[in-house]
Amino acid sequence: MFLATEGGNAGGIWGLIWPFILMFAVFYFLLIRPQQKKQKQRTAMLNQIKKGDKITTIGGLHGTVVELSDDTVVVRVNDTTKMTFERSAINAIVSTAPAAATE
Structure with missing residues (x-):
């Protein structure tokens, strides 16, 4: 023991x-x-996202940011189609807009 x-x-x-x-x-x-x-x-x-930035969403959609709010982003996919996404659905910024094009 x-x-x-x-x-x-x-x-x-x-x-x-x-x-x-x-x-x-x-x-x-x-x-x-x-x-x-x-x-x-x-x-x-x-x-850092701003108008004119080219982005990719989590789902793989490519587009250009045309409107921003605190929670949502409106993305132009082609000449006639605009889609609204949650800001968190953005996966990456592909290219940023030039400073003069932000207005």
Whole structure:
């Protein structure tokens, strides 16, 4: 039969906690931190959208921004078709509009 002495379990508790601390650190640096950085970049990209920018939506639709509001974006797909999307549906800015064309 095994008998524990007083104070003998203190090293055992740290021995159990260290792997969890190490796993959390690995998850933080490999998963959580890069995801937060990517989200910041996406938010900055969505805030930089302006009229005349050529964009691509998450669904793969290409078009030019003709109107903006806080939550929505109106995109001209061809000469006659305009579509309204949530700002979050924009995947990428393909090219930005020249400064003179924003008016």
